[in-house]
Amino acid sequence: MNLLKRLFNRKITTTLTVTSSNGFHLRPIAKFVNEVKKFDATITLKAKNKEVLATQVPKILSLSLEKGDSFELICKGKEAKEANEKLTKLFQELMRDDKEIERIEQEQITYSKIDMKGETIAKGVAIGRQVNYTKQKIHSSNKKALSLKDALNKTAQELESLYQQNRSKSEAEIFLAQKELLQSDAFQLHFETIEEEIAKLKDTKFENKIPDYLDLKKRIESHMGIETTFKLPKKVDTILFANELLPSEVEEISKISAIKGVVLFSGSTTSHASILLRSFNIPSIVVTQKEFEPLEKETILDANAGVVISEPNEKDLTQAKERQKAFKKEQEQSFQKRFETTKTKSGKEVKLLANITNLDSAKEAKELGADGVGLLRTEFLFTHNKPSIEEQTQTYQAIFELFNEVTVRTLDIGGDKSLPYIEIPKEENPFLGLRGIRFSLQEQTLFKEQLLAIFKAVDSMSSNKKIIKIMFPMVSTPQEFIDAKNIAQTIAKENNIDIKGIQFGIMLEVPSVIFGLKEFNKLVDFYSIGSNDLTQYLFAIERTHPTLSVDPISPLLLVALEQISKNVEKPISICGELAGLEVATQKLLNMNYTTLSVSAKLIPNLKEKIRKI
Ligand code: PEP
Ligand code: MG
Numbered sequence: 001m002n003l004l005k006r007l008f009n010r011k012i013t014t015t016l017t018v019t020s021s022n023g024f025h026l027r028p029i030a031k032f033v034n035e036v037k038k039f040d041a042t043i044t045l046k047a048k049n050k051e052v053l054a055t056q057v058p059k060i061l062s063l064s065l066e067k068g069d070s071f072e073l074i075c076k077g078k079e080a081k082e083a084n085e086k087l088t089k090l091f092q093e094l095m096r097d098d099k100e101i102e103r104i105e106q107e108q109i110t111y112s113k114i115d116m117k118g119e120t121i122a123k124g125v126a127i128g129r130q131v132n133y134t135k136q137k138i139h140s141s142n143k144k145a146l147s148l149k150d151a152l153n154k155t156a157q158e159l160e161s162l163y164q165q166n167r168s169k170s171e172a173e174i175f176l177a178q179k180e181l182l183q184s185d186a187f188q189l190h191f192e193t194i195e196e197e198i199a200k201l202k203d204t205k206f207e208n209k210i211p212d213y214l215d216l217k218k219r220i221e222s223h224m225g226i227e228t229t230f231k232l233p234k235k236v237d238t239i240l241f242a243n244e245l246l247p248s249e250v251e252e253i254s255k256i257s258a259i260k261g262v263v264l265f266s267g268s269t270t271s272h273a274s275i276l277l278r279s280f281n282i283p284s285i286v287v288t289q290k291e292f293e294p295l296e297k298e299t300i301l302d303a304n305a306g307v308v309i310s311e312p313n314e315k316d317l318t319q320a321k322e323r324q325k326a327f328k329k330e331q332e333q334s335f336q337k338r339f340e341t342t343k344t345k346s347g348k349e350v351k352l353l354a355n356i357t358n359l360d361s362a363k364e365a366k367e368l369g370a371d372g373v374g375l376l377r378t379e380f381l382f383t384h385n386k387p388s389i390e391e392q393t394q395t396y397q398a399i400f401e402l403f404n405e406v407t408v409r410t411l412d413i414g415g416d417k418s419l420p421y422i423e424i425p426k427e428e429n430p431f432l433g434l435r436g437i438r439f440s441l442q443e444q445t446l447f448k449e450q451l452l453a454i455f456k457a458v459d460s461m462s463s464n465k466k467i468i469k470i471m472f473p474m475v476s477t478p479q480e481f482i483d484a485k486n487i488a489q490t491i492a493k494e495n496n497i498d499i500k501g502i503q504f505g506i507m508l509e510v511p512s513v514i515f516g517l518k519e520f521n522k523l524v525d526f527y528s529i530g531s532n533d534l535t536q537y538l539f540a541i542e543r544t545h546p547t548l549s550v551d552p553i554s555p556l557l558l559v560a561l562e563q564i565s566k567n568v569e570k571p572i573s574i575c576g577e578l579a580g581l582e583v584a585t586q587k588l589l590n591m592n593y594t595t596l597s598v599s600a601k602l603i604p605n606l607k608e609k610i611r612k613i
Contacts, residue, residue, distance in 0.1 A: 020098040024065035028094040030177035039083035047071035085420040109305040116308035124283025125324035126261030128237035145225030215246040254280040261301040334608035338369025353597040365600035372405030374597020375575040392453035412473035436474025476510040509533035521569040531576025
């Protein structure tokens, strides 16, 4: 067989396992499919005796891949190898980042009577007249009616631009998901019979996708001159009672200031409409009750308690108004005070830093009031292609300009994180293998380039007042730290860069460090606890394990944290997920952990929570 033929016949298969508790659902599938299309290869997924094309969202959905299910990723053709590597990595990232949407805790409040109870979608207290949401289709005369083909294209463009505009936000994925659905056969080939296709989803596991299909249909039709309209009061404060809301309808509702709250009678708190209701801060709940009769009477929607009270008495109304005022004040305060320092009631000052991955997330963190960056996960800068030293320097420079304090973690690959252009020999237990600093000390090229890029960025900084820290991941022995720092000093010397101002520290995420703190105290300038890995290694439960998990505030983990806190003699922070968990805040402060590095969106509320402790 000649070389060309061999190339085209190349077939690479990898087995992947779904590790997210949400399963392999629409939004991550859409991201996956979006990437699949970039390769010159035929890519399929095989599971449960079924093989489907990976370019079609509905086909992948039909595999019903739940947490713990495995499937084969099969890539054939010219770019099979690249596709397999990139898609494997992307899939693992998607699983890792697909966080369960936490159930919103409800407050226990007594009203004289309660007419409905439901789960909270978005918090808030609303008072207004109940209005039933009814829609009507009309042929619009003021819009140019496009052909189906043009309407399909126009809708795809519209969704792509919505996705691009909102890219850093989670709700952007909804638009990408809809765009990928739009490009599936169901819409491209069978639009005429789309009603039947949608009807087939009823009473199946995919019932929750119906609103996305209907929404797409509506978007396409609007370009064909058919508008769906609804009559909504624009002047009177309103609580909308809706059997169903489509994602695009939530967008429209969000523009009507008279709509103060929403009660939904179908769907769930994790549906796409719910995600958008939360992002627009519209107080809302979902109730299971099927029958309702909108009374067009004054109503309280107390989404903080998850209740609806129709025609409330004076006492209930007064209580609701007070709760509404207090809640608004709290929200406004936490956002307005996001740039202010954070002190507990007893005067303990707490620093809230951000975990970031690139310049975009750095900007978002700045806007949300981060006091600095406690963890720059640099592996994300290396994800697709190897960045040049200059490219890296530019990114570090731009991030350093934004904050007075930045901790840059050197490449942390291995384990669940790989790079498509770096071969790590296959290991039986990658989490116990060539990870983090172990990899950098063995394959030194990337490590040296990265250090040089950071040094160059520090060297070119306009202010010398900034605190720049370099943090090594997965350090388990003092010698690893000594070796890594020696490499850094040699690189600086060879390039004539003064690095005396840079601090060097470690992630405290391997349990052996707890027992070597005496030695480490003499070497490092700082520590940051990686609670995600520390928990994994303390309990010997893989952090991505499909069925096993550890209580994030397990008493045993807290004992370890207590011991660490007592024995460290250098500044310490926490940058794992634990730092952002409100149930852990009080406990961490009690142990004297006063520097927390968390996902940026948690910062305003966490600051306010700490102010009340
Ligand atoms: C951790 O392990 O807690 C941590 C912050 O690092 P990562 O999640 O990137 O491994
Ligand atoms: Mg870690």
